[in-house]
Amino acid sequence: MNAQVARVGSPFGLHRVVEPAGVLPQQAHRLDPDPEPYADEVVIDVDRLNLDAASYRQLREQHGTGDAVRAAVLGIVAERGKMQNPVTGSGGMLLGTVAAVGPDSPLALEVGDRVATLVSLTLTPLRITDGLADWDGLSEQVPCRGTAVLFGRSIAAVLPNDLPDGIALSVMDVCGAPALTDRVVREAGVGASVLVLGGGGKSGSLSLAAARRAGATRVVALVPTDAEADAVRSAGLADEVVVADARDPLAVHAAIGTPVDVTVVCVDVPGCEHGAIMATADGGTVVFFSMATSFPAAALGAEGLAADVRMLVGNGYVPGHAAFALDLLRAEPGVRALFAARETQ
Amino acid sequence: MNAQVARVGSPFGLHRVVEPAGVLPQQAHRLDPDPEPYADEVVIDVDRLNLDAASYRQLREQHGTGDAVRAAVLGIVAERGKMQNPVTGSGGMLLGTVAAVGPDSPLALEVGDRVATLVSLTLTPLRITDGLADWDGLSEQVPCRGTAVLFGRSIAAVLPNDLPDGIALSVMDVCGAPALTDRVVREAGVGASVLVLGGGGKSGSLSLAAARRAGATRVVALVPTDAEADAVRSAGLADEVVVADARDPLAVHAAIGTPVDVTVVCVDVPGCEHGAIMATADGGTVVFFSMATSFPAAALGAEGLAADVRMLVGNGYVPGHAAFALDLLRAEPGVRALFAARETQ
Numbered sequence: 001m002n003a004q005v006a007r008v009g010s011p012f013g014l015h016r017v018v019e020p021a022g023v024l025p026q027q028a029h030r031l032d033p034d035p036e037p038y039a040d041e042v043v044i045d046v047d048r049l050n051l052d053a054a055s056y057r058q059l060r061e062q063h064g065t066g067d068a069v070r071a072a073v074l075g076i077v078a079e080r081g082k083m084q085n086p087v088t089g090s091g092g093m094l095l096g097t098v099a100a101v102g103p104d105s106p107l108a109l110e111v112g113d114r115v116a117t118l119v120s121l122t123l124t125p126l127r128i129t130d131g132l133a134d135w136d137g138l139s140e141q142v143p144c145r146g147t148a149v150l151f152g153r154s155i156a157a158v159l160p161n162d163l164p165d166g167i168a169l170s171v172m173d174v175c176g177a178p179a180l181t182d183r184v185v186r187e188a189g190v191g192a193s194v195l196v197l198g199g200g201g202k203s204g205s206l207s208l209a210a211a212r213r214a215g216a217t218r219v220v221a222l223v224p225t226d227a228e229a230d231a232v233r234s235a236g237l238a239d240e241v242v243v244a245d246a247r248d249p250l251a252v253h254a255a256i257g258t259p260v261d262v263t264v265v266c267v268d269v270p271g272c273e274h275g276a277i278m279a280t281a282d283g284g285t286v287v288f289f290s291m292a293t294s295f296p297a298a299a300l301g302a303e304g305l306a307a308d309v310r311m312l313v314g315n316g317y318v319p320g321h322a323a324f325a326l327d328l329l330r331a332e333p334g335v336r337a338l339f340a341a342r343e344t345q
Numbered sequence: 346m347n348a349q350v351a352r353v354g355s356p357f358g359l360h361r362v363v364e365p366a367g368v369l370p371q372q373a374h375r376l377d378p379d380p381e382p383y384a385d386e387v388v389i390d391v392d393r394l395n396l397d398a399a400s401y402r403q404l405r406e407q408h409g410t411g412d413a414v415r416a417a418v419l420g421i422v423a424e425r426g427k428m429q430n431p432v433t434g435s436g437g438m439l440l441g442t443v444a445a446v447g448p449d450s451p452l453a454l455e456v457g458d459r460v461a462t463l464v465s466l467t468l469t470p471l472r473i474t475d476g477l478a479d480w481d482g483l484s485e486q487v488p489c490r491g492t493a494v495l496f497g498r499s500i501a502a503v504l505p506n507d508l509p510d511g512i513a514l515s516v517m518d519v520c521g522a523p524a525l526t527d528r529v530v531r532e533a534g535v536g537a538s539v540l541v542l543g544g545g546g547k548s549g550s551l552s553l554a555a556a557r558r559a560g561a562t563r564v565v566a567l568v569p570t571d572a573e574a575d576a577v578r579s580a581g582l583a584d585e586v587v588v589a590d591a592r593d594p595l596a597v598h599a600a601i602g603t604p605v606d607v608t609v610v611c612v613d614v615p616g617c618e619h620g621a622i623m624a625t626a627d628g629g630t631v632v633f634f635s636m637a638t639s640f641p642a643a644a645l646g647a648e649g650l651a652a653d654v655r656m657l658v659g660n661g662y663v664p665g666h667a668a669f670a671l672d673l674l675r676a677e678p679g680v681r682a683l684f685a686a687r688e689t690q
Contacts, residue, residue, distance in 0.1 A: 012650070014595070022593070022595065023594075024594055024595075024619055024646075024649075024650075025649070026619070026642075026645060026646060026649045027616070027619065027642075088641065089639070089641040089642065089645070090641055090645065091645070118648075119648060119649050119651065120645045120648055120649050122645055122649065123645075123649040153650065153651050154651070155651050176648065248367070249368075249369055250359070250367070250369075271372070274369050274371070274372065288640070288658070291640070291641050291644065291645075293640045294434070294640065295633070295636070295638045295639065295640045295643075295658060296433065296434040296435055296636050297371075297372075297434065298640075298658045299636065299658050299659055299660060299661060300371060300434070300435065300436070300465045300467050300468075300636075300661065301369075301371060302658075302660040302661065302662055303463075303464060303465055303521065303660065303661030303662045304369075304370070304371045304464050304465050304467065304468040305357065305369075305498065306464065306498050306499070306500050306662050307660075307662060308660070308662060308663060308664055309660065310657065310660070311657060311658035311660055312655065312656060312657060312658070313633070313640060313643045313644050313647075313656035313657070313658060314644055315644060315647040315648065315652075315653070315654065315655070315656055316644060316645065316647065316648030317647055317648045317651050317652060317653060318653060319653055
């Protein structure tokens with residue numbers, strides 16, 4: 001491209017909104033995915049999409065077969081110019097290679113850099129050019145050819161050379177969880193007790209490792225099955241591993257015993273709010289990372305249980321979150337083992 | 346009743362759940378509203394219901410006329426044994442007189458006490474006996490005859506003698522907001538700047554007063570109309586009053602200017618998440634009190650804007666919240682003026 005004539009856009013990507021006018025890209029129904037960068041934009045040649053777990057689960061439940069799921073994703077992206085599940089409202093992230101950099105981009109990326117986007121697909125202009133021919137629809141990781149656009153105020157991380165792309169992408173997709181867990185557990189003070197609901201998953205295992213590194217002395221993982229409990233025990237990431245249905249507050253309450261100072265919710269199914277609240281001591285904190293969290297269920301649940309707990313909406317952005325999560329993966333063989341097991345499932 | 350034969354229940358009210366079995370009362374589809382207390386329960390003769398603002402708004406939008414709204418509320422309570430709006434998931438609170446106290450109740454109430462319940466109607470067993478004959482369906486405050494049940498771990502406040510019931514009830518209904526605002530603003534430190542979206546409403550005006558009392562030196566109210574701006578200016582609760590649509594993040598961003606340390610969302614309409622996030626400085630806090638808040642919109646909004654803000658789910662329970670809010674009303678003529686104006690609208 002000729003940088004001399006690059007169009008000037010908004011750092012929030014307002015110029016990419018097609019309809020309705022005057023909203024932010026994430027709220028838009030349709031974005032313009034034109035792969036010609038504005039002055040502060042970066043264009044990516046896409047290799048792979050990583051769909052949000054709640055989104056992928058919903059697509060599988062609605063559409064059933066892999067072919068039908070693939071058709072659904074293609075339909076959403078064709079209609080909306082972005083991959084935002086209309087039911088869950090969530091997206092995911094992507095991996096690719098920098099193809100073009102506008103002259104005013106603040107992201108410090110160069111053409112040829114292998115990157116992962118750390119802003120949601122729900123606001124990322126996306127065009128798919130291969131019909132997702134290489135994807136069987138049976139995994140949330142989607143091989144994909146196409147282009148995507150990053151705005152001035154986007155976030156992208158250059159992929160590490162020492163880790164397989166798939167694992168790096170999986171880590172970056174959930175890297176907000178361990179970073180915020182680290183912050184909250186440090187605020188709670190040395191010796192805090194921490195419960196992770198869904199401790200065997202990606203964000204869950206990273207959060208367990210982050211909690212221990214932040215000084216927690218009682219780290220409890222709650223998982224849904226005995227098999228997952230065995231995996232987490234083998235990984236050595238928790239002091240206690242308990243099996244219970246996170247959606248059943250009475251079962252969670254019974255399994256945990258003494259309430260904890262910090263509860264981190266990493267279970268991507270609805271209905272885990274009350275269990276998390278009942279497991280948390282008065283004065284403690286619940287961090288909700290699941291996109292399946294219901295705001296009213298959390299707010300009214302705490303009130304209804306007369307629970308003086310602080311409840312945080314898990315923000316996917318914490319400065320330095322990608323590097324922090326990748327370091328955890330490198331330093332903790334247990335985390336790496338759980339990620340590797342999920343990759344090959 | 347004969348206390349010798351009172352049945353023993355669960356402090357969480359599990360024994361009142363009719364269907365589905367094994368869930369907490371708030372998650373239940375139907376509760377048993379039988380006005381015979383279990384050993385740790387209290388039964389209330391109901392005078393008035395105060396519907397949650399988001400719930401009442403939805404009922405009005407769906408049903409239109411006052412008669413239709415009244416019929417809808419009667420239908421919900423008859424079917425569910427509680428007043429939980431099936432669309433919004435929210436409830437409200439009630440006012441009444443203690444009719445019976447089980448021998449093991451920990452609530453320290455006595456027969457004849459005039460009380461307001463501070464747990465949500467979404468989990469309070471309720472029976473209506475007058476067909477809501479005295480309610481025109483045109484206000485969220487509902488004159489009502491019937492009975493309600495409080496569990497061992499419920500919260501109720503004895504009504505003050507020095508304030509009209511309607512105003513006390515309105516204050517108690519939103520008393521979690523000023524109490525949590527107080528806590529968050531004190532954590533932010535002396536001289537914090539605070540924005541209240543919906544500063545002219547009930548929770549909003551109390552939150553403005555709480556912010557200033559907690560040491561905030563820049564208190565900004567954002568309201569939707571010039572008329573409301575005039576009312577808030579007259580009340581003297583804010584240093585700045587700005588008019589903008591809280592659902593329009595770009596308009597909010599422009600109206601606020603320099604981002605604030607703490608943003609409190611008291612606007613009971615969907616779509617205020619992005620504006621709140623964009624108005625808040627990095628390192629700041631957003632407190633969401635509106636039941637219309639979308640969890641994914643908040644979580645993904647912060648990520649998409651690369652905003653390092655802490656986001657709190659507004660917990661309706663903070664110890665001492667009712668007394669704190671009533672004291673604010675007594676001490677702040679501006680708050681009282683705004684409440685009185687709403688009562689007579």
